[in-house]
Amino acid sequence: xxxxxxxxRLRRPIPQDPITKPGxxxxxxxxxxxxxxxxxxxxxxxxxxxxxQARRYRQRSGE
Amino acid sequence: xxxxIGLETEYGLYVEGRGVADLLIDAMSVVxxxxxxxxxxxxxxxxxxxxxxxxxxxxxxxxxxxxxRIDQEHPVPFSEREVRSDHVLGNGARLYNDHAHPExxxxxxRRLLDLIAHDxxxxxxxxxxxxxxxxxxxxxxxxxxxxxxxxxxxxxCHESYLLRRDIPFEQLTANMLPFLVTRMLYAGAGxxxxxxxPNPRVPLQLSQRADFYMDIMNVETLYxxxxxxxxxxxxxPMRHYRRLHVICGDANMSEYATALKVGTTALVLDLxxxxxxxxxxxHDPVRAAQRLSRDPDLKWLVETDLGxxxxxxxxxxxxxxxxxxxxxxxxxxxxxxxxxxxxxxxLETDPDLLADRLDWVAKRKLLSLYVESEGLSWDHPAxxxxxxxxxxxxxxxxxxYALLEQGQMQRLVSDEAIEQAMHNPPMDTRAAxxxxxxxxxxxxxxxxNWERIILRHADQTVRLDxxxxxxxxxRPLSRRLTxxxxxxxxxxxxxxxx
Numbered sequence: 001x002x003x004x005x006x007x008x009r010l011r012r013p014i015p016q017d018p019i020t021k022p023g024x025x026x027x028x029x030x031x032x033x034x035x036x037x038x039x040x041x042x043x044x045x046x047x048x049x050x051x052x053q054a055r056r057y058r059q060r061s062g063e
Numbered sequence: 064x065x066x067x068i069g070l071e072t073e074y075g076l077y078v079e080g081r082g083v084a085d086l087l088i089d090a091m092s093v094v095x096x097x098x099x100x101x102x103x104x105x106x107x108x109x110x111x112x113x114x115x116x117x118x119x120x121x122x123x124x125x126x127x128x129x130x131x132r133i134d135q136e137h138p139v140p141f142s143e144r145e146v147r148s149d150h151v152l153g154n155g156a157r158l159y160n161d162h163a164h165p166e167x168x169x170x171x172x173r174r175l176l177d178l179i180a181h182d183x184x185x186x187x188x189x190x191x192x193x194x195x196x197x198x199x200x201x202x203x204x205x206x207x208x209x210x211x212x213x214x215x216x217x218x219x220c221h222e223s224y225l226l227r228r229d230i231p232f233e234q235l236t237a238n239m240l241p242f243l244v245t246r247m248l249y250a251g252a253g254x255x256x257x258x259x260x261p262n263p264r265v266p267l268q269l270s271q272r273a274d275f276y277m278d279i280m281n282v283e284t285l286y287x288x289x290x291x292x293x294x295x296x297x298x299x300p301m302r303h304y305r306r307l308h309v310i311c312g313d314a315n316m317s318e319y320a321t322a323l324k325v326g327t328t329a330l331v332l333d334l335x336x337x338x339x340x341x342x343x344x345x346h347d348p349v350r351a352a353q354r355l356s357r358d359p360d361l362k363w364l365v366e367t368d369l370g371x372x373x374x375x376x377x378x379x380x381x382x383x384x385x386x387x388x389x390x391x392x393x394x395x396x397x398x399x400x401x402x403x404x405x406x407x408x409x410l411e412t413d414p415d416l417l418a419d420r421l422d423w424v425a426k427r428k429l430l431s432l433y434v435e436s437e438g439l440s441w442d443h444p445a446x447x448x449x450x451x452x453x454x455x456x457x458x459x460x461x462x463x464y465a466l467l468e469q470g471q472m473q474r475l476v477s478d479e480a481i482e483q484a485m486h487n488p489p490m491d492t493r494a495a496x497x498x499x500x501x502x503x504x505x506x507x508x509x510x511x512n513w514e515r516i517i518l519r520h521a522d523q524t525v526r527l528d529x530x531x532x533x534x535x536x537x538r539p540l541s542r543r544l545t546x547x548x549x550x551x552x553x554x555x556x557x558x559x560x561x
Binding site: 058 | 133448449
């Protein structure tokens with residue numbers, strides 16, 4: 001058993017092409033624009049949430 | 064990926080003004096709003112959830128005593144079949160009411176991108192049903208893709224992986240246990256607090272599900288849930304196949320997290336089938352998982368037979384073996400290997416950089432913003448509500464979707480691919496036969512399940528056996544089936560294939 005030590009960690013396999021998607025054809029992952037998040041908008045949306053919602057939220061056991 | 068893989072998600076359901084005793088009927092009402100073409104039947108005759116991989120059948124499966132009490136006090140005037148409200152859709156998926164949760168089981172997929180598209184298609188399908196119910200009854204109906212109600216009830220997001228039966232059970236469990244426990248580093252959806260602790264010392268733990276692990280392995284799913292589920296229901300010829308039924312994972316909102324979770328698990332199964340075996344043995348896996356999930360310092364140390372190891376290094380041992388065996392095999396495998404390494408390295412150096420990919424990191428960043436802005440402590444009830452709303456699948460309400468809208472989460476599939484998956488099966492698996500048959504000959508289908516379709520045609524009962532169609536790429540057959548002029552030709556084409 002070889003636990004990866006920091007200095008001997010495997011180098012990544014060098015992809016033949018830049019790998020951006022799992023699978024081949026079809027759409028691949030796209031990095032989001034590296035804009036800063038609009039924190040005001042996110043906060044507004046979070047403040048709209050009823051703080052009691054989780055207290056009311058009851059479920060039956062599923063699998 | 065070369066094996067058949069599927070995801071089944073039980074959604075949490077909230078209907079304004081209704082209580083927990085109403086959920087069975089409410090989930091049934093949601094499913095019955097399905098506006099998409101479907102066959103409303105499911106053939107249960109091949110199911111045997113009490114059969115254990117260890118070679119026995121349990122007398123009965125355990126159930127949550129609270130649910131037993133609810134059923135006794137609030138009996139419903141419907142048969143089991145009516146309550147289940149089974150639908151098999153034209154994309155090969157199954158939609159039904161499972162234990163008071165609308166459940167969507169994706170069709171069997173072979174490619175990760177197909178699986179992600181079908182998982183997201185499931186969200187849109189159940190959301191459509193919920194919105195129709197909301198319009199019909201005039202009360203708010205919300206669906207949550209999560210795994211806890213914060214009051215002691217859990218519901219699952221299960222993964223199914225078909226694998227060879229000749230792998231010794233002990234080798235399978237030895238390889239899977241350390242991997243399944245530690246993959247929550249990137250597959251965890253994050254959860255505020257600890258189940259059953261009103262004043263938790265843990266602000267946000269990695270996993271939604273870890274609090275509910277009670278056993279290392281068993282056949283249960285509803286109560287005393289294990290890390291390794293031993294249900295022996297391959298949905299394929301039992302002589303040749305097992306199905307690994309992973310029930311310990313979280314429901315992920317992030318497409319990337321789902322892809323990494325499923326992709327790495329499939330690679331560990333590839334390793335297992337190749338004869339590779341780990342020599343890491345966890346001490347007390349249940350405790351290890353809970354300790355790992357709740358570690359506020361993010362040190363993620365795990366006790367093993369080899370001493371105390373970092374969960375990151377345990378994952379690296381698996382990743383390294385997978386790289387050595389499978390690098391260069393195909394683009395999808397290389398994507399998983401590369402992302403796996405990147406994520407492990409980043410978790411070690413600066414986990415916050417993964418906020419655009421991993422649910423627990425995204426949630427932690429989002430909730431930290433709120434905590435700082437409002438001057439709250441992490442045990443404030445509002446935090447639980449925000450946690451819940453991260454998983455709301457309505458894009459206009461859910462906090463995950465707020466991040467997505469701002470371009471803060473990576474995507475793997477386009478809206479068009481998801482829309483396509485809502486109506487069409489993956490064409491390379493047996494789901495194509497099921498989906499195309501539902502699309503074209505629903506009237507003639509008597510009943511069906513993962514393994515077979517029973518048709519009534521020209522006063523005869525015709526059985527289409529799908530159980531043998533698990534290895535081949537079915538695209539050539541699917542193309543022909545799409546053009547089949549009638550049901551007779553459709554049946555003949557399936558029977559002649561392979």
